[in-house]
Each structure stands twice: as structure tokens, then as C-alpha cells.
Amino acid sequence: MINDTVVELSRLQFAVTALYHFLFVPLTLGLSFLLAVMETIYVISGKKIYREMTQFWGNLFLINFALGVATGLTMEFEFGTNWSFYSGFVGDIFGAPLAIEGLMAFFMESTFVGLMAFGWNRLSKAQHLGVTYLVALASNLSALWILVANGFMQSPEGAAFNPVTMRMELTSFGALIFSDDAQTKFVHTSIAGYVTAAIFVAGVSAYYMLRKRHMELAKRSFRVASLFGVLSVAGVITLGDALGFVGGSAQPSKLAAMEAMWKTEAAPAPFNVAAWPVQGEQRNAWSIQIPYVLTPLLTHTLDKPVPGIDQIEADAAKRIRNGIPAVEALRVLSGDPTNEAALAQFNAHKDDLGYGFLVKRYAQGQDVSKATDSDIAKAAKDSIPDVFSMFWVFRLMVATGLAMLAYFVIAVLLSLRGDVSRQRWFLKIAPWMIPVPFIACEMGWITAEVGRQPWAVFGMLPTWMSASSHSVGYMIFSLVGFALIYTVFAAVEMYLMVRSIRKGPTSDHADSADTQGPSDAAMLDRELSALEHEMVKEQ
Amino acid sequence: MELYFFLKVLWWLLLGVLLMGLAIMVGMDMGVGALLRCVGRTDTERRVALNAIGPHWDGNQVWFILGGGAIFAAFPLIYATAFSGLYIVMLLLLWTMIVRPLGFEYRSKLASPRWRNVWDWALVVSGAVPMIVYGAGIGNMFRGVPFHFNWDLTSYYTGSFLSLLNPFAVMCGVLSLSLACYMGGVMLMGRSEQGAMQNRAKRAATLGGIVAVVLFTIGGVWVSQMQGYRLDHAPAPGLAQTPLLQSVVLADGAWFDNFRAHPLLWLVPALGYAGMALGLVAIRAGRTTLAWWLGALAWIGVIGTAGVSLFPFLMPSSSEPSQSLTVWNSISSQTTLTWMTGWTVVFMPIVLAYTSWAFHVMRGKVRADHVESNPHAY
Numbered sequence: 001m002i003n004d005t006v007v008e009l010s011r012l013q014f015a016v017t018a019l020y021h022f023l024f025v026p027l028t029l030g031l032s033f034l035l036a037v038m039e040t041i042y043v044i045s046g047k048k049i050y051r052e053m054t055q056f057w058g059n060l061f062l063i064n065f066a067l068g069v070a071t072g073l074t075m076e077f078e079f080g081t082n083w084s085f086y087s088g089f090v091g092d093i094f095g096a097p098l099a100i101e102g103l104m105a106f107f108m109e110s111t112f113v114g115l116m117a118f119g120w121n122r123l124s125k126a127q128h129l130g131v132t133y134l135v136a137l138a139s140n141l142s143a144l145w146i147l148v149a150n151g152f153m154q155s156p157e158g159a160a161f162n163p164v165t166m167r168m169e170l171t172s173f174g175a176l177i178f179s180d181d182a183q184t185k186f187v188h189t190s191i192a193g194y195v196t197a198a199i200f201v202a203g204v205s206a207y208y209m210l211r212k213r214h215m216e217l218a219k220r221s222f223r224v225a226s227l228f229g230v231l232s233v234a235g236v237i238t239l240g241d242a243l244g245f246v247g248g249s250a251q252p253s254k255l256a257a258m259e260a261m262w263k264t265e266a267a268p269a270p271f272n273v274a275a276w277p278v279q280g281e282q283r284n285a286w287s288i289q290i291p292y293v294l295t296p297l298l299t300h301t302l303d304k305p306v307p308g309i310d311q312i313e314a315d316a317a318k319r320i321r322n323g324i325p326a327v328e329a330l331r332v333l334s335g336d337p338t339n340e341a342a343l344a345q346f347n348a349h350k351d352d353l354g355y356g357f358l359v360k361r362y363a364q365g366q367d368v369s370k371a372t373d374s375d376i377a378k379a380a381k382d383s384i385p386d387v388f389s390m391f392w393v394f395r396l397m398v399a400t401g402l403a404m405l406a407y408f409v410i411a412v413l414l415s416l417r418g419d420v421s422r423q424r425w426f427l428k429i430a431p432w433m434i435p436v437p438f439i440a441c442e443m444g445w446i447t448a449e450v451g452r453q454p455w456a457v458f459g460m461l462p463t464w465m466s467a468s469s470h471s472v473g474y475m476i477f478s479l480v481g482f483a484l485i486y487t488v489f490a491a492v493e494m495y496l497m498v499r500s501i502r503k504g505p506t507s508d509h510a511d512s513a514d515t516q517g518p519s520d521a522a523m524l525d526r527e528l529s530a531l532e533h534e535m536v537k538e539q
Numbered sequence: 540m541e542l543y544f545f546l547k548v549l550w551w552l553l554l555g556v557l558l559m560g561l562a563i564m565v566g567m568d569m570g571v572g573a574l575l576r577c578v579g580r581t582d583t584e585r586r587v588a589l590n591a592i593g594p595h596w597d598g599n600q601v602w603f604i605l606g607g608g609a610i611f612a613a614f615p616l617i618y619a620t621a622f623s624g625l626y627i628v629m630l631l632l633l634w635t636m637i638v639r640p641l642g643f644e645y646r647s648k649l650a651s652p653r654w655r656n657v658w659d660w661a662l663v664v665s666g667a668v669p670m671i672v673y674g675a676g677i678g679n680m681f682r683g684v685p686f687h688f689n690w691d692l693t694s695y696y697t698g699s700f701l702s703l704l705n706p707f708a709v710m711c712g713v714l715s716l717s718l719a720c721y722m723g724g725v726m727l728m729g730r731s732e733q734g735a736m737q738n739r740a741k742r743a744a745t746l747g748g749i750v751a752v753v754l755f756t757i758g759g760v761w762v763s764q765m766q767g768y769r770l771d772h773a774p775a776p777g778l779a780q781t782p783l784l785q786s787v788v789l790a791d792g793a794w795f796d797n798f799r800a801h802p803l804l805w806l807v808p809a810l811g812y813a814g815m816a817l818g819l820v821a822i823r824a825g826r827t828t829l830a831w832w833l834g835a836l837a838w839i840g841v842i843g844t845a846g847v848s849l850f851p852f853l854m855p856s857s858s859e860p861s862q863s864l865t866v867w868n869s870i871s872s873q874t875t876l877t878w879m880t881g882w883t884v885v886f887m888p889i890v891l892a893y894t895s896w897a898f899h900v901m902r903g904k905v906r907a908d909h910v911e912s913n914p915h916a917y
Contacts, residue, residue: 066644070637076607080622091615099612102605111598118594169872468623
């Protein structure tokens with residue numbers, strides 16, 4: 001009954017709004033911690049340059065933060081507006097981490113971000129530092145709860161289907177939040193945010209050093225950022241590997257698509273460095289392989305088998321057949337929740353309920369009891385995500401990750417060896433590195449979410465069933481609306497960001513005296529004493 | 540089962556707390572936004588207004604976000620059905636809401652008067668429209684919304700966008716906006732220095748309060764003449780259930796059933812009247828803090844009246860009344876409610892504590908010269 005175009009438009013809208021939101025989130029996650037680090041140095045050492053650094057980067061943080069908040073609002077409600085069936089089906093589980101995110105993390109982040117911006121003259125040094133730390137902590141807690149929610153979609157743990165209420169219900173809160181997928185992805189994602197912020201700060205600092213502006217601030221910021229960055233990028237790669245390991249066991253279909261492995265091969269299987277997957281023919285037109293490498297890479301053993309797409313589809317077909325009676329029983333239970341026979345039938349087949357749903361879209365009149373062998377074959381083919389995009393998106397993410405590792409290793413070596421501001425070749429590269437982590441983050445999102453297809457909740461609820469029953473016109477209207485608003489937002493944000501960076505620290509006076517550190521410091525002193533004077537007046 | 544019944548009622552109350560918290564805290568900021576151009580005539584006055592709520596709007600807005608999350612967690616079927624059914628209205632709400640963070644953060648970053656004017660208008664619209672939608676949304680619950688489910692609880696909305704903007708709903712929307720203006724006006728009175736701006740804020744707050752009293756009264760009379768919904772038979776409230784297992788009838792004056800059965804409940808609307816009436820007196824006396832708390836009381840009374848009147852209904856269906864959503868059939872499982880109760884008991888007091896601390900730290904008047912000279916000001 002749900003129109004395929006509506007489902008595709010809903011997916012597109014979710015991808016657009018989520019990817020857009022995720023342009024601002026990583027920088028918030030990382031920059032909040034970098035601010036905390038800089039302010040800590042200020043409070044401990046008492047050097048005013050670090051206060052100036054905190055305020056300068058804090059200003060950029062706030063420009064970015066506003067858009068993160070705005071676009072996050074959309075996400076909080078989009079499940080309800082566009083994914084109504086999904087929301088009713090798993091809201092009992094999925095809603096909880098979102099609500100707790102608001103209660104525990106986002107309240108804290110938003111309340112203290114106000115004090116962080118407005119409280120410089122009202123709070124003691126230590127209090128303000130505490131506020132900055134709470135913002136950093138809260139933004140990361142926020143990511144934790146969102147990824148717990150996402151972890152459930154990737155690997156639905158701690159829940160079971162209740163035929164009385166016709167929905168999934170929470171059975172174990174512990175299993176939900178300590179799901180391997182959620183925890184690994186949380187660390188991977190939040191550290192990816194640290195890398196993003198480190199590259200951003202290093203890039204902008206390099207821009208200043210190239211122009212010999214704000215040298216003191218730029219050099220120190222660069223040093224803090226490269227240390228922070230090298231540690232973080234190593235963490236991201238380690239956790240990414242762990243995520244492949246964890247995700248591989250939970251979602252073999254995602255893994256097989258990422259590696260374009262059409263046939264199950266004897267362990268240790270070869271690794272495709274590059275390939276041209278052709279989904280229709282279920283093969284790679286060409287590929288460059290390294291023998292034996294895939295098995296140890298994915299399973300961390302030499303002999304554990306890695307199932308190929310052929311095997312996954314065969315399994316899916318079996319499960320679809322087993323799931324059909326579960327869906328039939330459910331239909332009876334919907335009007336008559338105490339029907340014993342239907343309940344017994346449901347319980348015997350409930351593990352494959354989701355696979356029964358998978359064939360519903362192909363069965364005549366969406367009645368699974370009428371599903372033919374060819375319907376089942378089609379549904380089984382659906383159980384694999386799009387291999388070509390998975391294969392290349394994943395490789396792009398890994399490549400950008402390795403490039404950032406190389407960048408930070410060089411950055412740290414250069415700053416340790418001496419004055420990085422004299423390595424002009426490196427300073428010229430650094431600003432151009434700023435987009436790279438953003439690309440990596442977006443590719444990571446695509447790998448995780450497109451790789452989960454055809455499922456909204458892996459193995460339980462197909463994406464095509466999850467959408468709201470809107471008309472195509474509504475979906476185009478909302479998509480166009482968001483696209484327009486977000487385009488204007490992006491333009492305004494970029495403009496203000498670039499403008500603030502061009503202007504540099506101590507915004508009001510920097511243009512007239514943008515030469516060297518000492519004059520900046522003198523200006524800051526003047527400003528500070530003006531502020532202190534004001535405070536005295538206030539009291 | 541007894542526990543489940545208790546949890547269901549508790550979460551109905553908490554839903555009320557959430558909607559009240561949202562109305563009080565976000566409504567205040569929305570009121571300031573809606574009044575921005577008429578209370579603040581010069582750029583400096585507008586900056587004073589924005590900086591009065593500057594440190595707090597972000598935290599307050601989380602009430603709105605938490606509203607979405609908590610309804611998702613505790614009343615998933617409401618989250619799913621209401622937000623998809625009221626689609627265009629939700630878009631209107633979201634599109635205006637998402638402009639607000641940028642309005643606050645970006646408005647004063649450039650000195651150009653055109654830039655600032657555009658953002659001022661954006662703030663006015665993003666203050667007024669969400670409050671109207673908020674009230675209209677609640678108002679529509681009295682009239683019922685045309686939706687139904689099929690056997691697997693896929694919901695279908697069969698009305699048009701315009702039917703959601705019926706006269707009663709719009710009146711509720713204006714009531715909600717007027718209370719927001721009351722709160723925004725009171726906030727600006729308290730935070731601005733004596734002068735023309737403070738007088739304008741006082742007039743706006745007074746007007747908001749008077750309009751609210753009038754509309755609340757008209758609303759009560761209107762509802763008494765309206766057909767309400769009544770549960771005919773349904774599974775026991777403490778049982779897990781879907782909306783497919785009950786029957787509902789429409790009856791004249793059914794929205795007063797609960798008041799007739801429990802006359803003590805008349806105290807709830809009385810609370811609303813007391814808040815608004817005494818609030819107006821407090822404004823006259825220039826007691827802004829008191830007026831603020833009385834305004835909060837008014838919100839509690841008004842939203843409480845709607846909740847008590849509708850109970851146990853949350854979202855009645857006008858096209859398929861027997862599939863109406865109630866507290867009993869749209870709520871989460873006992874396990875989820877238990878966990879959510881635990882999180883709320885621990886964190887809600889913490890949230891209230893640091894919110895109060897933030898207001899305490901930033902207390903006092905926002906001075907024009909301070910706004911002009913402070914590089915961190917909006």
C-alpha cells in the first residue's frame with residue numbers, strides 16, 4: 001500500500017537532512033574538547049593568550065553550534081513525520097535513548113553553552129572552565145545516546161516483538177545500551193569528531209601563519225591541535241577496525257557488500273583493493289586482489305569463514321519462507337490477541353518475522369500467503385545493499401582516514417622539530433585538508449546506513465515498510481522546503497565562518513593591527529581592563 | 540498489572556509536565572521573539588531584548604526537543620500518528636523553529652541594518668508561528684483528527700491541511716500566543732531598564748494576559764457545546780493493548796465528563812484563571828518575578844484543563860472514533876516506562892537545578908551600554 005516513490009523520497013530526505021546535520025556535529029564534538037584543553041592551559045598557566053584562543057575558537061564553535069542545533073531539531077521529529085510506521089513499531093525502544101539524550105545530555109550542553117558564551121564576566125575562572133568542560137562532556141554524551149539509538153537499528157539487541165501490542169518492545173535496557181555496535185560506533189564517531197576539529201584548528205592556524213598574522217595564537221593552536229589530532233586519528237582507525245569486526249558479525253550483508261564479495265571463498269579469502277562491482281550480474285567486472293588478506297583483516301583469524309553474497313542470499317530465502325507463517329499469524333492476532341493457534345504459530349516462526357515482512361512488498365495484494373517462489377527470490381536479492389556504492393564509499397572513507405594519519409604524523413614531527421611556521425609547503429597544504437575529515441564523516445555515515453539496507457532495523461523491519469503513508473506531492477514539498485532552507489543556512493554559515501576567520505581574534509581591532517603577537521596581547525589587555533571596569537560598575 | 544496502570548497514569552502526568560515546561564520556558568522566548576519588533580523600536584532595544592534571553596534560549600529550547608523525544612519514548616503511537624498526520628503543520632513548526640537558533644546567533648554578527656532587519660523578522664515569525672501551531676495542535680485534539688489504522692497499525696491521515704486550521708484550533712493557537720506574549724513581555728519588563736522599552740513590554744504583557752483570559756473563557760464555553768468522545772468499552776486500562784480493540788462513542792458535552800465525575804477538578808481551570816488574573820495585578824504593581832511565576836501558573840492551569848478534559852483521550856479520531864488514541868493504548872511497555880521513570884527521577888531535578896543556577900548567574904538588568912560594548916553579546 002505504501003508507494004515506492006514515497007519511500008525513496010523519504011530516504012532521500014533523511015539522507016539529506018542527516019548528512020547535513022552531520023556536517024556540524026563532528027566539529028562540535030571535537031572543538032568543545034579542544035576549547036576545554038585550551039582553557040585548562042589558561043587557568044593553570046594564567047597566560048592570557050590561551051584565554052584569547054579559547055574565545056576565538058569559541059566564537060567559531062558557536063557559529064557552528066547554532067546550525068547543529070537547528071538541523072538537530074529536524075532529526076528529532078523526522079522519524080515521526082516521515083517514518084511513522086517505524087516510530088510506532090520500535091518507538092518503545094528507540095525513543096528511550098532519544099529522550100534520555102535530551103534529558104541528560106542536551107539540556108546540559110545547551111544550558112552551559114549559554115553560560116560559556118555569556119558568562120566570561122560573571123563566572124570565576126574555575127567556574128567558567130567547569131562550564132566549558134560540561135559542554136564538552138554533554139556534547140559527547142549526546143553522541144553516545146544517539147548512537148545507542150542507531151546501534152539498535154544496526155543490531156537490535158535487548159528487544160522482542162510483542163504480538164499483543166504489534167510492536168517491538170524493550171526487554172533489556174542493559175543489552176540496548178551496551179550493545180557492541182553502539183559502544184564501538186560511539187567511540188569511532190566521537191573521535192572522528194576530534195579529528196575533524198583538530199584539522200579545522202590546524203588548518204585555520206596554518207592560514208594565519210602563512211600570512212604572518214596572530215602568530216602567537218596560531219602557533220600554539222597548531223601545536224595543541226596536532227597533538228590532539230594524531231592521538232585521535234590513531235583512535236579512529238583502531239576503532240574503525242573494531243567496528244568492522246563487530247559489525248561484520250552482526251551484519252554479514254554489509255560486510256560482503258563493502259568488500260564486493262559475491263561468492264563465499266575458502267579462508268583465508270583474498271582482499272579486493274579495487275573492483276568494479278556489477279549488481280545485476282552479481283560479479284565484479286574487474287578487480288585487483290591481494291590474496292589471503294581479507295580473512296585476517298575482518299575476523300582477526302586465518303580460518304574463520306566470511307560469508308559471500310551468494311550464501312547470504314540463500315540464507316535470506318530460507319528465512320523468508322520461515323517468516324511468512326509468522327506474518328500470517330500476526331494478522332489473526334491483530335483482531336483477536338488471545339487466539340491460541342495463531343499465537344503458537346507466531347512463536348514457532350517469530351525469529352524470522354522481519355524476513356516475512358521483506359517479501360510482503362512483492363506478494364500479490366501484499367498478502368504474504370500468496371508469495372510465489374519468484375517473489376521470494378526477489379526479496380532475497382533485496383537482502384544485500386548496493387554493492388558498488390558500499391565498496392567505493394567505504395574505500396573513500398579509509399583513504400581519507402589514512403591521509404589524515406599521514407598529515408598529523410608530519411604535523412607533529414614538524415612542530416616537535418622546530419618552528420612549523422617556517423615549513424611553508426606544509427602550511428599551504430593544511431587549509432586544504434579542512435574538508436577531508438568532513439568527507440570522511442559523511443562517507444562513514446553512508447557506509448553505516450546504506451550498508452544496513454534493506455532494513456530500517458536490521459533483520460526486523462524493512463525500510464520500505466517504515467515510511468509514513470504520505471502522498472508523493474507532500475514528500476516533494478517537504479524535500480524542496482528543507483533543501484531551500486538548508487542551502488540558505490549553508491551559505492550564511494560559510495559566509496560568517498570565513499568572515500570571522502579572516503577577521504581573526506579580538507574581532508573589533510584585528511584588522512588595524514594584525515601583525516604580531518605582542519600588539520594583540522596589548523589589545524586584549526586593554527579590552528580586559530575595560531570589561532573589568534564594567535563589572536565593577538555593575539556591582 | 541497494577542504497576543503498569545500506575546505507570547501509565549504517571550506518564551500521562553509527566554507528559555503534562557513536559558508540555559507545561561515547554562510552554563513556560565520556550566513560550567517565554569517565543570514571546571520575546573514575537574514582540575521583538577514592537578517592544579524594541581531601535582536596534583539597541585532589540586539587542587537588549589535578545590540578550591535578556593540570550594544565555595537561556597538554547598537551554599529552554601531543549602524542552603521542545605525533549606518533548607519530541609519523550610513522546611517518542613513514552614507514547615510512540617502518538618509520536619508516529621500525530622506528527623505524520625499533522626504533516627504540513629509540523630513542517631511549518633519545524634521550518635520556523637530551525638530559523639531561531641541562527642537568528643539569535645547570527646543577527647548581531649554584522650552591523651548592516653538590512654541583515655539585522657531580515658533576522659528580526661525571522662525571529663518574529665519563528666516566535667509567533669510555533670506558538671500558534673502549538674495551541675492549534677492541542678485544540679485539534681478536542682475536535683478529533685481524521686485518521687485510522689490498518690491491521691498492522693499503519694496509520695493513514697485522511698484530512699486536508701486546512702481542516703487543521705479550523706476556527707476552534709486557531710483560537711487555541713491565539714490563546715497560546717497570547718500567553719507566550721504575556722511571559723515574554725514580563726521577562727522583558729524584568730530585564731530591561733526603566734524607560735520606553737519597559738513600558739512597551741508592560742503593555743504587551745498586559746494585553747497578552749487580557750486576551751488569554753477572554754479566549755480561555757470562550758474556549759470553555761465552546762468546548763461545552765462540542766461533541767466529545769467517550770470510551771464505550773475497552774480492555775482494562777492496566778492491560779497492554781492496541782487502538783484496534785475498543786469502541787468509542789461521541790456525545791454532547793462529553794469533554795465535561797471528568798469534571799462532572801470529580802468536581803474537585805474544577806480547581807484546575809480555576810488555577811489558570813487565578814494565574815492570569817493575579818498576574819495582571821502583579822504586572823500593574825511592577826512585580827515582574829511574581830508575574831512570571833503567576834504566568835507559569837496560568838500555563839499549568841490552561842494545559843492542565845485541556846488534559847483533564849480530554850483524559851483518557853490523547854488524540855481522538857474523527858473519522859474512526861473507535862481507533863482513537865488514549866493513554867491506555869498508545870503508551871510504551873511497562874519495562875520502558877519503568878526505565879524512563881528512573882532516568883526522569885534522577886535527571887529532572889538536576890536539570891532544574893542547573894537551569895536555576897544559570898538564571899541566577901545571569902540575573903539582573905541587561906544594560907544598553909553593556910550590550911553595545913560586550914563582544915560576546917547578541
